[in-house]
Amino acid sequence: MKEVRAGLFIGDATDSEIVLSSTDHGITHLLSLVSFLPASHGVPTSEHITTEGVRWKPLPHLTRLWLPWDDTAEQNILDSLNICFDFIDEGLQHGQVLVHCLAGISRSAAVVIGYLMRLEHLSLEDASSSLRSVSSTASPNKAFLDQLRLFEYMGFNVDKTSMIYKKFHLEKLGELYGLGKIVESSQFAEDPALNVPINTAAVRYSLLYRCKKCRRIVASGENVLSHEQQGGHFHVRKRGMDTLSDNSGSVQCTSIFVEPMRWMTAVQEGGVLGKLSCAGCNVRLGSFNWAGTQCSCGTWVVPAFQLHKSRMDASKF
Structure with missing residues (x-):
């Protein structure tokens, strides 16, 4: 688990297990970007699953959001970036946030890079470089980078009325x-x-x-x-x-x-x-x-x- 900015951490599945098993870390919000979660994590039943992911409190001090993403070229992350960013903002207002995927390399890195781009108005290259200075293995797949490039073209905003977004959506x-x-x-x-x-x-x-x-x-x-x-x-x-x-x-x-x-x-x-x-x-x-x-x-x-x-x-x- 590595701190990218004050209170914002990036990690892998092992880090998430540590957060779920201890209270010494200070994490209050856990953003999980993985294909599936084991039943032992207490995932809510299917009727609680929405297009905005699954949100619940696995522990009294911990709020969790799960987006079932695959680390593939077909995965659409652009439509969910604002959901991720809002959750991170909320977490930083109340405590600390861990963004994780399976290995802490691609999915979690894509979201953290996008968040830095929006927060600090950094280019894709500068935000990626900033993250790699903290986590040298951070490396979103090409499809995720392409979507982050579109995010940059839209002025760090997922504008669903823009031609850029409409073409991506089609x-x-x-x-x-x-x-x-x-x-x-x-x-x-x-x-x-x-x-x-x-x-x-x-x-x-x-x-x-x-x-x-x-x-x-x-x-x-x-x-x-x-x-x-x-x-x-x-x-x-x-x-x-x-x-x-x-x-x-x-x-x-x-x-x-x-x-x-x-x-x-x-x-x-x-x-x-x-x-x-x-x-x-x-x-x-x-x-x-x-x-x-x-x-x-x-x-x-x-x-x-x-x-x-x-x-x-x-x-x-």
Whole structure:
């Protein structure tokens, strides 16, 4: 167990056992980032498990939060960083905090690095270096570092409205789908026809896409995802030999690519690919393909939720 900042410690599973078996250490908050915990740890029953982890008091003087993370490339830590940070802040206000995983190398290091980045506005490199000066073995896996880089790009804040986050979120949905897991509709963006507040200043400055036939809103500018690859974190690519992929700028995109939304019934039904039909009049607006598709400009987008411009009108009202 090594002290990173006053009252903030990083450690491994053995350190957590020491904390659970003694009161001499001064730890009041224990953040556990491991795949599973033994029954002897007194984990609450399943009805207490939420998307924000499992929180309980295994001892009168100790508050514990468990997030069942795997040390894998598929693990999404970005969505839980604020939960971890809030727990650390709470612990430091009332005592001392131990952040641990199995070996104290990857998962716990990722959270502590992220916390230092937010607390001291350090770059990913500087925060990593600061932690390694205390714990030389600290080394988050590449996927965790990539997510921390996105955290840095978003200004040390997990901003779920930013394009950076939306592209990351879509990539993670694609990974889940590729693994054969169910993608819940709650993971999709809200229906803009139901969510956009009409006649407000925000709407007047936001581009709205409407079905040409029935005028239903099918997307807003906030739902559109750029083709341009940002820092290598979104799976888009150019076909090197395709004449449409030149840099002349003369080829215009005939479609927009958007995040999956809750009006997309065919997507919610679980197909790999299919048509995207207007929820108002059922006219075809485009298509989707979890394996990706190519835009008229030559860019491949993976996964792809494509709406044809010819089937919609775009305006700021």
